[in-house]
Amino acid sequence: MSEPFALLLTLLVLLTAGWIVTVRERRAAVFGFIAYGLLLALVWIRLAAVDVALTEAAIGGGATGVLLLRVSARLGSIRGMSAPPGLATRWIAGVLCAGVSLALMALVLALPDPAPSLAAAAMEPIGRTGLGNPVTAVLLAYRALDTFLEIIVLLLALIGVWSLGADRFWGGEPAAWRTGPPSPALVFLARVLPPFGIVIAGYLFWIGADEPGGKFQASTILAAMWLLAMMAGLAPPPRTGARGLRAALVAGPLVFLAIGFAGLWWADGFLAYPDAFAKPLIILIEAALAVSIVAALALMVAGPAERLPRR
């Protein structure tokens, strides 16, 4: 094991986290946070969780980064949520938080050995699903209900984001990046990158059945390509009231729900699949979910409608 690498990574992560919390400028903290997301992806790789690493890099670093950059650029001076703390408060908070950290560290060092694990339980019935990647099997077979509720959370959050727009713009389009003509470099990138992005996303989607990858990672890349085209002014932002868009958003949950209920009589119960069709059904659900996730992620980053709907 390359322990020096793990040690270096630990130091970098902690230093970056400390920098994000202590740096004076808001924008600098946002940049720090993007770097932090990418460092975390490296930590996940060292923890042998490549699926999580891909998700963290795409969503934690990428999507959150673009979102925060857009917000911090537009955010005016807002009243602080609390008064700037005095020296005493800082000290008390510091001691308290150090205590929390130390208690957690003690717990980490006292974890039982051998560790409890569901790995064997996850591998044993995997042949029945036709999948090779146990993480995908957990997400779409054993714990499909979690994944179903997760897409519901995504939609609820998007409805929340949309409701924060002004009433008169309801159904209109987000105006996130229309502040001036986009730079030529951005337009160039927005023309060159999407073909690669689409191929990589398709690969990640398909390989996710057997190797690290899957619909979330693929969808995030597709959403990023769409956002890039929007930022460069090559693709108009969608009207949030458009029927096609609304249909794309609910396609995933509806397909998931329909197959879930069908499981009541063609398999053992809600969200169960018959063995012979398990893999095609899972792929179908993933494809429908991917459509909804792309739309939901991109629109959440783009923000609520801020222009009148076109007639």
Place this chain on the structure above:
Amino acid sequence: MTPLVSAATLFGLCASGMVGIGLYGLIVLPDALRKLLAFNILGSGVFILFGVIGRRGAAAGLDGDPVPQAIVITGIVVAFSATALAATLLLKISDAENEPEDGGKDEP
């Protein structure tokens, strides 16, 4: 030669530190966007702790327990949704506070 602590344990200690740093930022920073960043640091510390427990659960020919990994993927996506909602809310607050005074709703 066996190292003093394994990489998984080291990252567990790192995650504990991240939770503390995030919590400190959440308490001390007055700016709402910075609080949001700090909260995300706290959350990512919890995710990594979970990942460490998953890594320690390596068995059945796998390098880690797939169940925590799947749950963390779900967690990252949900954390992103919550962050997007909170950030949009902040923009709304900022627009309301900075709008010209003819709105008549200006409070000191």
